[in-house]
Amino acid sequence: MGAKEPDVKGSRHARHIIVAGAHPLERLGFRAVLRAAFQCERFDDASHFSELPTLLGRDTHLALLDEKLPGLASLEELRQLRLVHATVKFVFMSTTCTPDEVFTGLLAGANGFISKTLSEAEMIEALRLVSMGHIYVPTCLFNGKALPGDKATAQDWDRIAQLSRRQRQVLQLVCEGGTNRDIARKLEISEATVKVHIGAAFRVIGVTSRIQAAEVFRHHRLALDGEMSSLTSVASQDSVPQN
Template sequence: MSDMVVSDIIIIDDHPMLRKGLIQLLELEVDFNPVAECGDGKQAVELAQQYEPDLILLDLNMPGFSGIDTLKALRAADIDARILMFTVSDAQEDVVEAFKWGADGYLLKDMEPEQIVEQLRQALTGQMAISPELTNILASAIRHKSTIHKANINDLTSREKQVLKLIAAGQSNKLIARKLKISEGTVKVHVKRVLSKLNMKSRVEAAVWLVENRIS
């Protein structure tokens, strides 16, 4: 067990009872460490900067500063934690909007506890975490967009192409840095440039575009 990686997690939800329940669930798992919680999106950015968590569970429907507002603020602050939306909404527009602004997953609150734990572990390995019933909604929405996207792989440098392919493989910035033997900060710069050149807002969108266009 000495090689076990313990992941720090922050929970952002405006329902205190739900936060407490999630914390109790996570504390049962030896590889999860819930380090902070809050019910306010604006405070979430401060907590993320303070604790530098590996993963953030973020409620979508919060009063005032919404989950999407919080997601945008976290990414604008260069928080590179895995961010999973945790919500009751299975509306296509909510799912697509979340991934558009940089979410790494989208989980429904009616999932079984063991499913939540499984999806969190999946997200922490660099994979996308999504409630199974939402997979088709996301795939069809992004597939439609990718067919009209004018992005050109030739706009990328050879290093940026390497980074894009590793993004498509579900690798986190930390894993990409290790694989390419460069710093995590350099990876962040490459990812930003890749998304900017392809006119995309999220890693998921870029990954789907790469697969849909059969670029190898």
């Protein structure tokens, strides 16, 4: 952690926060950061992903997960938790925060990825942003340059990070070649709603056609094979984006 004393003025209230990771000392460190960021009534620790369904509840505000949490075999499991606990903010703590890792997590429903290399003050700021409803990704993805091995610019990353979960789901199916009717059937929404989501998403990422949208997604390697099987049960969880 950095030596700079964090500014804890205006720490936000949270009724329940979960810290999930394999190592007790690391969980203790995460708790210290969370206590500086929030006035929390109750903390719970988890050392295995299987403990989370029991710990998560209506009053859970945030769940901080280590990227290597035992029992988390795939991000499909996070997606399933997200379906049941739609109001919880899920945040990953990661050592690497690679582009694929970050945006695969976002598609699965994570609200943020925070690098373990950040200072304490930076972690507090990131956690508070997530708490306020923002999506947080590492600043290295916004340095104005294309990342090694990736064709997309930081501006592209920024635009995709602004997409809602439903918009990402719809665009994923667009990239797989789905028609409006296919997408409506898959997500159990009307074709009119699909058109609204597509139009809003196109405006966010700055494209005007399905081909351009697919190209942006391919540049970010977001075509995740086999990860759309559980989307049909989330139809009522996202509001229609506004113009």
